[in-house]
Amino acid sequence: MKKIFLDIFREIKKSIGRFISIFAIVAIGVAFFAGIKASAPLMKETADDYFDAHNLQDIQVYSTLGFVEEDIEKFSEIEGVSGIHATHSMDALFMVGNSEYVYKVMTIPHDLSLDNPSYINQAVLLEGRMPENENECVVEAPKMSRKGGVEIGDVIQLESGTDTPIEDSLKQSKLTVVGKVKSPYYLSYQKGSSSIGDGSLDGFLLVYDDNFKSEIYTEVYLTVEDAKNYNSYSDDYFKQVIDPVTKRISQLGNERASLRTDEVKKLAMEEYQKAEEEFNQKKAEVEAQLKDAEKQLQDAHDTITYNENKIKDLKSTIEIVKIQGQAQIDAAKNQLAVLEAQLAIGENSAQVQELEKMLSDVNAQIANIPTDEQNIDNNEYMNLKIRQQTLEVLLEVLKSDATKNQLKEMIRKQEENIDQTEKDFNETIADFEHQIEEGEIQLEEGKKQYEEGLQEYEKNKKIAEEQLNDGEEKLAKAKNDIENMSEGEWIVLDRHSHYSYMDYGGAADRMDNIAKIFPLFFFLVAALICLTTMTRMVDEQRSIIGTLKALGYSKGSIAARYILYALASSVLGSVVGVLVGFAVFPTLIVHLWNMMYSVPDASFKFYWDLALMASISCIAVILLTTWFAVNKELKETPALLMRPKAPGNGKRILLERIDFIWKRLSFTHKVTCRNLFRYKKRFFMTIIGISGCTALLVAGYGINDSIRGIVSNQYEELQRYDVSVKIKSDVNIVEKEEIVEKINAMDHVDETILITQESGSANIKSKDQSVNVVVVNDILKYEDFHTLRDRNTHETVEIPDSGVIVSEKMASDLGVKKGGTVKLNVNESTVEFTVEGIFENYVGHLVIMSSGMYKKTFGLTPKPTQLYIRLDEDSSEIESALGSQLTKMDAIESIEFFSGSAETFDGMISSLSIIVVVLVVCAGLLAFVVLYNLTNVNISERIREIATLKVLGFYNKEVSSYVFRENILLSLIGAVCGLGLGTGLHRLIMALAELDSVMFGRIITTKSYLISLVITMFFSWIVARFMHIKLKKIPMVESLKSVE
């Protein structure tokens, strides 16, 4: 036997290239298989060690109604329970800078010693120190953060984010950050959903137990005895230790929970009644206020009418006064005329005589009237009497100078009198006119005030109506909730329901899936390479085999020579492959995954089972193919073997029948085509190998594209708004309109839209994931801000009147198609919606519905508080200017600039591009091994032909191109096949590696396809350059040798 080993050893030395090619492909195959396969268990073990080291809860118990102290005591009586931490948790908001954070507030016990079994989910201090009193807290050191982050020394003011003030829950809500920690409770940067803020948790912070006011605990963490001895990702962990304990807890829960139900219901009802009373009271108040205001308005209106009438009165009075005054003046003037006449009469004696005559006439007339008729009732008598007197007076006056003087005096006085009267009259008129003028001004003012009052009233009425409506709806809902309140129950969750545990386990399983495909491919290539290599080796040594056979060696012992040769190379390859595979892949892969998880890096670990499985299966494949190659020859008789192998028949190929193509090919191309199809084994080996190489490249660059595509697709193509502003929810409708107007007027603000954004959650891939629910009022306008379209057809997806539209990733993860239903937890209720459309979206889960649909579903009118702003120009200066303007507005709760999100997001995922490097290196290795092998076999098989060509006078270059044209063509065919294969591979990897809430792009750019093609051809070219040297060395005398 020793001679055989010596022989094999010499054989190896002689054909080191061949030996290495089998060795290399086995090493690559095994390294991939064992290495990638080991990644999943290594990930899980690393995580489990981390869990054990920091006392991660085994079981978490919630109660819908909370736990009282008595419940907690019962826990410790349960068999198998080792540590208990009864605690509270709540989601809270706080602001740092312009950003709003949603953190989960969790508690730690006062005894922080690591061996305290009841210090569960132990925090790992990374920076600073642990809190020392109630005013202090530690926060999670974010692995990746979308926003800036909290720093040690920051003082944060927590807000509840709901109607209940934070002071109801926490003793201290103003906390100083004293340290940064990580917790085994949260591995992933995705922390699940929250019902407040933007709907997703940004991190957690830890305070001492007694910072919570309530004596009712919301949750209990438990560890189980003996659980640490198991890998918590194994079935045994659940079967052996956890399941019995959860069963016992559930039993306890049944007893305890119903006890609390009635109590809680009673409490809730009381609270409701109180709230209802308050509401009614407030409603009455508001209504009274409104009525008051209305009355005031009515009064004001009355006053206005009164004043108007008054002015009208004044105006008519002035007319009367004018007429009266004029009449007075006229009368005075008449009198003056009479006086003047009298004066004139007195100066004329003829006139006096005439007067005397007239007097005697009058006297005579009076005398004619019978005496009994001489009374006051007789007009004629009275007239005559007056006339008589007048005449007598006249005469008397006329007759005396005094009278004249008197008359003159009287005239003068009368004239003065008239002047005075006229003056008075004018004054009176002016006075009146002034009054009217003033009255009119007052009236105007009154009217204005009234208008303003009316507007104010309408506004207040609108606000009041909104508030009342809100209150009524809420009350109705609350009542409904209480009435439908289900029996209290304990929810006992083991790690199967623990988000981080499952998330990380899922990642490991996905890795395991990838590990299933790659090795298969490499094994196939290994088998093909081995087949061609060993077939060639056996062919070359035909005569030796024949001679040995003729000498009487058995089939087995002849085959052993080749089997041992293959065994030696494959065993060596396996050993190297296993070592390199375990050293490189698992740690690298775990490291890559851990960029997204806060699990410590893994160290080298040797898995015997995997090593043996990979090695044995690969060696078996190699030995089988070797046996297959040898056996074919061994079946022939020694006589036949010792004669040269009949040269293979030249054959016409199919292409020759397609005359019009064949005619056009140059002679050398025809030769190449023939050769291609002549050696089928090599043809397939090369196609498979090279297509694999290209596929790896396409997948690698495709991953890059997909990741890079997210940012440009999401933040440039789909979301066409640049800023999202959250307006405080307590801002009333009128103030809101003012805010929007104010923002619209700011520089560079192009357009804005006010929408409602609610945080919801859905059970996606058996994880509670946060879902953003967008309620749109103005559907037409919304489409200007957010492109809703189908990813493939780019057809617009309409927001339906009834039903919802859902983002693509969410739909595909839920397995929902158009027309199906999705279940969402929104507003503390679980609702089923009909999916009316699926739209392209990359970041986050999104559900969009019309406001009508929202009202119909929840009974509440949506309250829009989210303002999307589109800028007409975007730059960091514009943003910071806008940002500082916005922060000055009190009513604005938070501002998010999407350019910032895009940037941080970009940074976050670009770390994954190491994958590209790994894949390119693998692709290179594969290409070299396959092409080197191919060319090697090709040359050794055709050495005679090549030597002949040289003798015929082909230059070295021509010989190379004669041989390598085939390689180039094969590489090209392989590469083109690889483009298709790579597209598939890329899709597969994407589906497996995708983050929960992020949809990677599915598109591979043409550039990536081109690069992959070019790199493949470059590898092919390098091998050709390398082999050219070998070709040059082929001696021409080979052509003269006899055929072996």
Place this chain on the structure above:
Amino acid sequence: MSEFIEFKDVKKIYHMGEVDIPALSGVNFEIKKGEFVVIAGASGAGKSTILNILGGMDTPTSGQILVDGEDISNYNAKQLTTYRRYDIGFVFQFYNLVQNLTVTENVELACEICENPLDILETVESVGLLGRKDNFPAQLSGGEQQRVAIARALAKNPKLLLCDEPTGALDYNTGKQILKLLQDTCRKNNMTVIVITHNLALTPMGDKVIRVKNGKIESITVNEHPVPVESIEW
């Protein structure tokens, strides 16, 4: 007639590690244009070395080789390739046809690289294989394959046709036909043909017979009346 080929004191020494093995130790001969030359000798006598050097596949250690006035002994690899390409037609003992090419295509393969190739079909016809022009080598008999090889060599329109044991792998009758073809070609086309053989029975057919022994020329005989192949028996 001037000398077409001249070997002047050509030596070839192979270095095998420490040992020097002389293959040719001073060879001198001349060949005229259009001559049919037979170089004969036992195995290992050095005739293959002469063929290799004359065929431009190897270079002498010392000495001078003039072919058509050109000294090829100092040619570099590239010049030698060009020399083979344009000046030499080679007929191998085992035909060395490309199995994957038809008769015509094998001829075409050589013509591809020549400056003034003969018409391919005419050449194929001249070796009597027009009827089988589209057959693959595996479908031909040994003699037919050797005809293809000759056609391939001729089609290049070389100055010199070198034939290495052209009948070595053939039976008696077929071998005769091939030799006849070579002799006819020489006569008709005034082609210089050099046949290398260990079969001394063939010597009467050559215009000139060069016998080689132990790396030296044993004798050079000029036949005034070369015998046609048909009349030779062996």
